[in-house]
Amino acid sequence: MAEKEVKLMKGNEVIAHAAIRYGCDGYFGYPITPQSEVMETLMELKPWETTGMVVLQAESEVSSINMLYGGAATGKRVMTSSSSPGISLMSEGLSYLAGAELPCLIINCQRGGPGLGTIQPSQGDYFQATKGGGHGDYHLIVLAPNSVQEMHDHVAEAFDLAFKYRNPAMILADGAIGQMMEKVVLAPQRPRKTDEETRAEARAWAAYGKPADRERNIVTSLELQSEKMEIINQRLQEKYRTMEEMEVRYEAIECDDAEYVIVAFGSSARICSATVEMARAEGLRVGLLRPITLYPFPKKQIAELAARGVKGFLSAELNAGQMVEDVRLAVNGKAPVEHYGRQGGMLFNPDEVLAALKEKLIKK
Amino acid sequence: MAEVEIKAENRVYAKPRLMLDNTMHYCPGCSHGTVHKLIAEVIDELGLADRTIGISPVGCSVFAYNYIDIDWMEAAHGRALAVATAAKRLNPDRMVFTYQGDGDLSAIGTAESIHAAARGENVVAIYINNAIYGMTGGQMAPTTLLGMKTATTPYGRDPRLNGYPYKIAEMMAHLDGATYITRQSVHKPANVRKCKAAIKKAFQHAMDGQGFSLVEVVSTCNSGWKLSPVAANEWLEQHMLPYYPLGDIKDVKLDPTR
Amino acid sequence: MAKIKGTIVVDSERCKGCGVCVASCPCDVLALSSEVNGKGYPVVRMARPDACTGCASCGVICPDSCITVYRQKFE
The missing domain is CATH 3.40.50.970 (Thiamin diphosphate (ThDP)-binding fold, Pyr/PP domains)
Structure with a gap:
């Protein structure tokens, strides 16, 4: 090799x-x-x-x-x-x-x-x-x-x-x-x-020049007849449901026994993995759920954590609170869900997140 | 004397082979249908039916794909030449052309059009200039003549209110990458024949890697102009052609050492 | 003396009666019929068939591809 x-x-x-x-x-x-x-x-x-x-x-x-x-x-x-x-x-x-x-x-x-x-x-x-x-x-x-x-x-x-x-x-x-x-x-x-190879694979739909042995392909998003457009939309939605079923990717760090779960993605998740280590060092049972696919969102996995008795979720994001809405939908009222974020190009530190977790969830 | 026999060897003109049987949605007498036929004939005569990718615009001719039996993609409003750029660069053995109206190519898509021409993309733009927005109900186009009444210039286009019309063909002729720029019409049989020759030349030009071609077709929109089809053709000759004169604007060969 | 004669066949259901062919005929052969097709359009017809030379101007300009033109030489 x-x-x-x-x-x-x-x-x-x-x-x-x-x-x-x-x-x-x-x-x-x-x-x-x-x-x-x-x-x-x-x-x-x-x-x-x-x-x-x-x-x-x-x-x-x-x-x-x-x-x-x-x-x-x-x-x-x-x-x-x-x-x-x-x-x-x-x-x-x-x-x-x-x-x-x-x-x-x-x-x-x-x-x-x-x-x-x-x-x-x-x-x-x-x-x-x-x-x-x-x-x-x-x-x-x-x-x-x-x-x-x-x-x-x-x-x-x-x-x-x-x-x-x-x-x-x-x-x-x-x-x-x-x-x-x-x-x-x-x-x-x-x-x-x-x-x-490309044309053989995409023969059913792509517009690369119509060979004599197939019908012409038309790549378009247009359909003026509402009845047909609704069917196209329904098909798209079915596709999205399949993605939600099949393609969710996430990483769970120390979630098995966690009482509190931080949900964070991308660079925030990187920072928050250090928060988990700091929390664990203090004896706090904190885990990190990192969605790798943001769409489809790991709502089932978050719902399972909530059902298992996690006491609170903190969505840590470099924004004013966006993913937190999806976390709340997934938790569906079973536990408090809070957001902590920095904006405008500012990053947070691991200890800032830990402090926010304590203030917003653990001390309550 | 005997009657002309209806048989194949006597046939001198028929619906082009690549035109589908679908009845066109265009208004009676609309220039689009005539130009579609020319494109279908040129593709067939050059033997490009299995290698041509057509790109339809937003506007009345969005449905061009219903009429010519080749592969098509439908572009967002104005973006056809960006779409064409990638289709051609990734498939250099293919003939790629766009079919766009004046709103599409020279209003919302000005940037995409100018830059595709400037880069010298080996594609053809068929540009239907009827000085009005047909599909949305006859509003002012960038090419609307001064004084011309449209739904958004009900008292006539006034340069103080609406600015001046412009000629994107002449603008493109200044670009090194644009090598064949011509303005044609289809309002008379002789013009139809000249227009076909221009489209054919442009297609050959693109397949020879000679850079960007624009075939502007000064066209009628008799519904939008509120004229009969025949009167619209006369109006085109009297009013459109003095401002948009017919003929080749630029026809050069690219430097082979480039 | 040889004479060239022409004739046309109109796909009546495709014709929209726009009259562009009528105006384009150099020999004044065509006219719109008083009868209409299924869509309500008056269909083009040969009003003076003997004058047709089969020049195909009508076919060439027809936006709806509904005219087929035939031409024959008679000795």
Whole structure:
């Protein structure tokens, strides 16, 4: 077996390497802090000379998301990356991608908002990522990495899920994960699919040029007849229910005997794992439930913890309280659910979270 | 004298092979149908039926995919040339064209259109300029002529209130990546034939990797203009063509050393 | 002397009676019928069939692809 390829790399840089190694067909993006290294790294690596992957700097995020639409509609594996304000610009395109059931990968390396906000890390786009963002009833598949290794691994995972369900998938990272350097084990290079392979796999739906032996394919989200549009919507909802049943990913740390559970994702979860250690050192039975998929959300797992008698949940997020709503829905009144957060690009420390846990839940 | 026999060897014109039997949703006399036919004929004549990807816009021609028997994708309003860019770059052996109206290509999609042209994408944009928004009920387009009455310029387009019309074809002609820019019409049989030749040239241009082509078709929207189809064709000649003159605006070869 | 004659076949149910073909015919062959099709459109017909040369102008300009044109040379 070949030796593992271990590198020290930034979260944003590793996205570029992971994409090439996965066999991604095209990257389309527009520079925005704090994720510009993704496209910079790709341009430096020149994958068009090796795997044949296309890399293109678009004139805007509006354009790059629609380039994803055009690439995905031919059955290709395409991706983009951006940060919060850029994702807002993409919202229209995300809705169309979901409506036309096109698989693709979007990376949001979140920064603090609203508006132009700050360039520091934030988790203020949880609602935008998990509840739609664009118009209409749709969901993205949302993965939340908490390390550079997961940034790498989630590229393949997100592409696989996107193609399994023909649905856009998002990696919801943040400026901290994007900018931090860590050890990462790189995946071996997979051969990029040939045109013939891609077209054979996507023959039933993709628009790559109609062969004589099949009907024409039309990639669209339009249906003017309400009766038919409702059926399309119902089918989408069935797909989302299947994802909720099959694709929830989470990590439970010290949850088995926990009296109190912190729920946190991404960089917050990283911080909160230290909070759990500190709490345990003090003899407090605290656990951490880390949703890895934010959509589908691990509501069943949280509900089970609540049913088992957990006395309180603290949703620790780098925002004003967004995921806490989903935690509350999952707990469904069986235990108090509180939120602790910092905003505007500020991070919290593990001891701050522990203090909040004590103040809001344990001392009550 | 004998009657003309209705048989294949005497047939000199028929519905193009790639046109589907679906009855068009367009208003009677609408230019869209004529342009659709030309595209279908060109694709067939160039032998590209199994290699062409059409991109339909938002507007009346959103349903172009119901009429020509090729693979289609329907783009968000104005974004067709961004969609086309990736479809072509990822499938360079394919013929990729967009079909867009004046609202789509030259209002909401101006940025996507200009930049696809500037990059020299090897795609063709068929640009239907009828100086009005047809599908939404006849509102002002960027190409609406001064003085022209629309639902949102009920007293006529006034440059002090509504600004001036503009010619995106001439704008694109300034871009190095845009190599074939032409303005045609389909209001008379001779113009239809010229328009077809232009579309064919543009398609060949794209397949030869010669950069971006725009075929503007000065068209009628007789419903929006509130004229009969025949009167609309006459109005087009009298009012549209002086401002949007027909002919090739730019026709160059890309530098092979680029 | 040889004479070129033409004729057309109209797909009456597709015709929307827009009259663009009538205006485009160089030989003034066509007219809209007083009868209507299933959708209520007056259908184009040959009012002066003997004048048709089969030039196909009507077919070329028809937005709804409903005219097929035939042409034959008679010696």
